[in-house]
Amino acid sequence: xxxxxxxxxxHPWITYIxxxxxLVYVYNKxxxxxxxxxxxxxxxxxxxxxxxxxLLLFQVDLQLPIVPCLTVAVALMFMVRIRxxxxxxxKRKQQ
Numbered sequence: 378x379x380x381x382x383x384x385x386x387x388h389p390w391i392t393y394i395x396x397x398x399x400l401v402y403v404y405n406k407x408x409x410x411x412x413x414x415x416x417x418x419x420x421x422x423x424x425x426x427x428x429x430x431x432l433l434l435f436q437v438d439l440q441l442p443i444v445p446c447l448t449v450a451v452a453l454m455f456m457v458r459i460r461x462x463x464x465x466x467x468k469r470k471q472q
Contacts (some may be wrong), residue, residue: 399447
């Protein structure tokens, strides 16, 4: 077991918070098209919390690399956003 995986298993609350934050970021950047009414939005975040708990069980009990996979997904999303920013900046320079 690697040191990071061992640390994630021994600190489940921090792991849960990391998973939840990653899932909320992915939801907001990929799946959220418009603002929902407050109760529907609360339900969505509650369901994300339930899903984060299930993924926490996969991380801790089954030793699946959930946090590293979500980290890679978020890093790729950041790279795409940086690329769009650079392209928009280059277009502004050309005009």
